[in-house]
Amino acid sequence: MDFRDSPAEAAFRARLKAWLAENAGKFPTSGDEYWHKQGEWHQALYQAGFFGLSWPKRFGGQELPPVYDVILDEELAIAGAPARPSLGYLAIGLGHHGSAELQQRFLPGMINGSERWCQGFSEPGAGSDLASLTTRAELDGDEYVIHGHKIWTSYSDIADWCLVLARTDSDVPRHKGISGFIVDMHQPGVEQRPLKMINGVSAEFGQVVFDGARVPAANMVGKPGEGWKLAMTVVSHEREPSTLGFSARYGKLVRQLAKKAAADGAAVPDDLRWAAVQAEMLRLHVRRRLSEQLDGLVHGPDGSLDKLLMTWVEQSVGHAALAVTGTRDPEMLHAYLYSRAQSVMGGTSQIQKNIIAGRILGLPAS
Amino acid sequence: MDVRLTTEQRELRDAAARLADDLGPGSVLDLADDDRAARLEKAIAATGWRTLRSDGASGVEVALVVEEFARGLIDVPFVGPVLADELYTRLTEAGGPTEGSTDGVSADGVAAAASGGATVAVDGVAIDAKGLRGLLGLDGTRVLAGTVGATVEGVDLTRLTGEPAGPLTAVGTLDEETALRFRALALVVTTADMLGAARGALTLGAEYAKVRQQYGHAIGSYQAIAHLLAEARALVEGAVSVLRHAAWAVDELAAAEAVQAALVAKAYTERAARTICETSIQVHGGIGNTWECLAHVFLRRVLTSAELFPATLEEIDLGLS
Numbered sequence: 130m131d132f133r134d135s136p137a138e139a140a141f142r143a144r145l146k147a148w149l150a151e152n153a154g155k156f157p158t159s160g161d162e163y164w165h166k167q168g169e170w171h172q173a174l175y176q177a178g179f180f181g182l183s184w185p186k187r188f189g190g191q192e193l194p195p196v197y198d199v200i201l202d203e204e205l206a207i208a209g210a211p212a213r214p215s216l217g218y219l220a221i222g223l224g225h226h227g228s229a230e231l232q233q234r235f236l237p238g239m240i241n242g243s244e245r246w247c248q249g250f251s252e253p254g255a256g257s258d259l260a261s262l263t264t265r266a267e268l269d270g271d272e273y274v275i276h277g278h279k280i281w282t283s284y285s286d287i288a289d290w291c292l293v294l295a296r297t298d299s300d301v302p303r304h305k306g307i308s309g310f311i312v313d314m315h316q317p318g319v320e321q322r323p324l325k326m327i328n329g330v331s332a333e334f335g336q337v338v339f340d341g342a343r344v345p346a347a348n349m350v351g352k353p354g355e356g357w358k359l360a361m362t363v364v365s366h367e368r369e370p371s372t373l374g375f376s377a378r379y380g381k382l383v384r385q386l387a388k389k390a391a392a393d394g395a396a397v398p399d400d401l402r403w404a405a406v407q408a409e410m411l412r413l414h415v416r417r418r419l420s421e422q423l424d425g426l427v428h429g430p431d432g433s434l435d436k437l438l439m440t441w442v443e444q445s446v447g448h449a450a451l452a453v454t455g456t457r458d459p460e461m462l463h464a465y466l467y468s469r470a471q472s473v474m475g476g477t478s479q480i481q482k483n484i485i486a487g488r489i490l491g492l493p494a495s
Numbered sequence: 496m497d498v499r500l501t502t503e504q505r506e507l508r509d510a511a512a513r514l515a516d517d518l519g520p521g522s523v524l525d526l527a528d529d530d531r532a533a534r535l536e537k538a539i540a541a542t543g544w545r546t547l548r549s550d551g552a553s554g555v556e557v558a559l560v561v562e563e564f565a566r567g568l569i570d571v572p573f574v575g576p577v578l579a580d581e582l583y584t585r586l587t588e589a590g591g592p593t594e595g596s597t598d599g600v601s602a603d604g605v606a607a608a609a610s611g612g613a614t615v616a617v618d619g620v621a622i623d624a625k626g627l628r629g630l631l632g633l634d635g636t637r638v639l640a641g642t643v644g645a646t647v648e649g650v651d652l653t654r655l656t657g658e659p660a661g662p663l664t665a666v667g668t669l670d671e672e673t674a675l676r677f678r679a680l681a682l683v684v685t686t687a688d689m690l691g692a693a694r695g696a697l698t699l700g701a702e703y704a705k706v707r708q709q710y711g712h713a714i715g716s717y718q719a720i721a722h723l724l725a726e727a728r729a730l731v732e733g734a735v736s737v738l739r740h741a742a743w744a745v746d747e748l749a750a751a752e753a754v755q756a757a758l759v760a761k762a763y764t765e766r767a768a769r770t771i772c773e774t775s776i777q778v779h780g781g782i783g784n785t786w787e788c789l790a791h792v793f794l795r796r797v798l799t800s801a802e803l804f805p806a807t808l809e810e811i812d813l814g815l816s
Contacts (some may be wrong), residue, residue: 130497130498130499130500130501130504130555130737130743131496131497131498131743131747131749132496132498132740132743132744133496133747134496138496181538190790196496196497199496200496220624243723261545266541327748343537360762383813383814384813384814387813397813401813402808402809402811402813403762403808405811405812405813405814406759406808406811407763409737409759410733410736410737411733413736413737413739413740414732414733414736414737416496416736416740417498417735417736417739420496420497420498420499421499423497423499424499434728434729434732435732437725437729438550438729438732438733439724443527443728479718479722481720481725482718482721482722482725483718484728485724485725485728486715486718486721486722486724486725487721489725489728490701490715490721490724490725490728491701491705492701492704492705492713492715492716492720492721492724493705493712493713493715493716494716495712495716495717495718495721
């Protein structure tokens with residue numbers, strides 16, 4: 130057992146540090162500016178050899194162990210650089226369920242950042258109860274025609290492709306009538322409706338209305354009716370802090386807050402000390418989880434434990450921000466307000482607890 | 496970077512878990528079963544695990560055994576003797592006991608420590624002292640020795656505390672680095688003890704929720720109950736992660752860093768473990784508030800290990816240095 134870098138890991142870290150120093154300040158780290166420049170940031174990281182680290186070489190990855198992503202996230206946070214674009218869960222979904230042709234066509238662009246993606250799962254009427262979704266896809270020749278309304282489609286307005294869940298069969302039990310599609314976002318029949326969130330950011334989340342958008346039948350991920358399996362793979366990985374790459378952000382926020390408290394000459398509030406403990410917990414937790422992936426562990430329900438822990442950490446840090454700077458500091462207020470979404474997005478904390486209770490603790494279904 | 500347990504470490508953990516499951520108390524009534532406790536004492540003595548440290552084992556291995564023993568509410572000494580073994584080993588490495596420093600009593604204490612029959616003194620109290628004669632302590636960098644006097648039952652129903660038979664006397668000195676490392680180990684083993692007890696309490700609560708019926712259904716089927724237990728399960732996972740690192744750090748990082756890692760682990764685990772035990776009591780309802788339910792035995796063990804070698808939030812490094 131060793132929490133330290135191996136020589137190869139240390140060399141990678143040193144190269145990364147040097148690159149980050151050269152590129153300091155070139156990319157915005159928060160707010161709408163971050164989202165607008167995220168595509169360029171992604172491609173810059175990729176071209177320098179720091180993105181898609183654990184992906185197969187045939188898709189443009191480097192086939193490195195997952196712990197390299199930890200190093201990346203830590204160094205991004207230390208350097209005050211933007212976070213790693215989070216699309217690992219979409220890549221995993223496509224990698225598990227897509228045909229060889231679809232993988233070869235789409236994974237390289239997804240990984241190198243030349244093609245932007247969004248996820249069309251949730252609907253206004255299908256949030257936690259995702260299987261109740263009503264977007265439908267009807268076969269017309271060798272294409273499907275899509276009608277429906279999607280919401281929480283992160284950065285859909287700049288996306289080239291959307292992984293859409295739609296109902297292809299209404300005569301079977303609801304989980305079995307859903308299929309997954311890779312839909313071109315640049316076509317008539319795709320309407321963008323941005324959402325302004327409580328922190329004022331409007332470039333992250335949006336709504337998309339599909340009204341007669343067309344998708345080749347060959348762009349179906351898996352077979353008809355296999356969309357639910359795809360969705361479960363994607364959301365279970367969406368729940369892991371290691372995939373999201375956010376965990377290192379929390380330590381960075383804690384250090385920023387400590388500096389602000391020190392500059393004010395005020396006593397350090399216990400909320401901040403507790404947030405520091407929590408952030409360190411998550412940093413170590415991610416290391417443990419990514420090490421476990423060396424065994425080839427598939428993260429099913431355990432992702433719900435990770436998501437719950439990450440949520441508690443982010444919201445502790447948010448409370449620490451309030452304790453230190455109140456509403457005076459726009460960046461810290463932004464961090465606090467954003468933290469409220471963590472217990473909702475990617476599956477609410479209540480849904481995670483249902484999963485933990487049923488699938489990990491083995492408690493009976495209600 | 497690879498923080499998985501080794502095969503040997505997993506086997507050690509599993510062996511400790513089996514021993515705890517076979518011979519630990521399964522009920523409050525079992526705590527008074529002296530025959531069982533005698534069989535347990537014999538089994539643990541046979542493993543030699545009380546001298547894991549002097550046998551060269553890492554902090555990780557010690558923490559794994561402590562955690563499983565606490566999960567099974569092992570009610571014969573373990574944490575105390577392990578820490579005494581560590582102190583005695585470091586004392587002898589430092590050339591101690593100092594010649595002529597031992598009077599009759601401290602000589603007795605040192606001799607008992609040499610044969611694995613000692614525990615440690617914390618704030619003038621011999622912890623985990625059942626059946627032990629030797630007593631070692633650390634005051635700053637000075638190692639103290641004496642013997643255990645009368646033992647009493649305390650807050651923790653699974654471990655006895657003792658009065659020192661007389662004043663402890665200095666028998667040697669450790670360097671500061673070694674003294675800090677002892678503190679790191681002490682923080683780690685008491686953290687492992689809290690985590691193990693919390694895991695035991697969670698299992699007790701979750702199993703109860705599967706069988707206890709109200710309104711015609713198992714109470715675990717109600718989200719109000721299920722979500723409490725799910726939160727407790729996530730807290731366990733976080734505590735495992737901080738403890739794993741702190742236990743590794745005892746031997747692998749500079750002593751001051753090892754202490755920081757241990758403080759983080761203990762601060763996190765203390766809150767987590769107390770919450771988990773309180774959840775277990777709540778899930779048990781009225782029965783959870785009775786003496787006969789094991790939930791409070793786990794809680795008492797957690798509270799006791801939290802107070803031994805305490806970790807305060809004020810000591811946590813905020814990363815400014």
